[in-house]
Amino acid sequence: MFDNVGSKVKTLAKVLCWIGIIASVISGLSVWFGGYSNYSSYGGGTFWIGLITVAVGCFASWLGSLATYAIGEAAEFAEMNNAKLNELTEAVKELKQSGLQNTKTSNSSANQTPPAKTYSSNHTGSTWRCPKCGCTNDLTSTYCKDCGTYR
Numbered sequence: 128m129f130d131n132v133g134s135k136v137k138t139l140a141k142v143l144c145w146i147g148i149i150a151s152v153i154s155g156l157s158v159w160f161g162g163y164s165n166y167s168s169y170g171g172g173t174f175w176i177g178l179i180t181v182a183v184g185c186f187a188s189w190l191g192s193l194a195t196y197a198i199g200e201a202a203e204f205a206e207m208n209n210a211k212l213n214e215l216t217e218a219v220k221e222l223k224q225s226g227l228q229n230t231k232t233s234n235s236s237a238n239q240t241p242p243a244k245t246y247s248s249n250h251t252g253s254t255w256r257c258p259k260c261g262c263t264n265d266l267t268s269t270y271c272k273d274c275g276t277y278r
């Protein structure tokens with residue numbers, strides 16, 4: 128429905144411009160010929176009035192068509208951007224889907240790996256915790272450095 132709105136508006140702008148120019152020329156001609164016949168005493172003045180009518184009419188129609196043309200150009204630009212945006216959103220969708228698949232596969236592989244080994248609270252890493260005072264001692268020492276309890 129809204130396909131090629133920009134080009135349509137641009138064509139409309141050209142048509143409007145020509146209609147405006149033709150209309151202003153016709154009105155200018157009517158001022159000239161009508162003026163000469165009706166106000167023969169202002170003959171010199173009507174020539175300039177007719178000329179101004181044509182000039183202003185042409186300029187106004189050109190300006191109006193220019194504005195319309197600009198709108199058409201903007202619409203065309205927006206359409207182009209929309210097309211690009213659609214492409215981008217499609218690409219993002221595909222990326223998201225592939226990303227989801229990747230996370231799914233990584234999750235399943237994580238499930239396959241055995242659970243982390245649980246160490247006894249008394250022997251964690253390179254230290255051991257004293258059962259009496261809770262002091263952490265080096266594995267090299269057999270007695271607690273704080274209270275002297277045997278490990």
Ligand SMILES: [Zn+2]
Nearest residue numbers: 257260271274
């Ligand atoms: Zn201790």
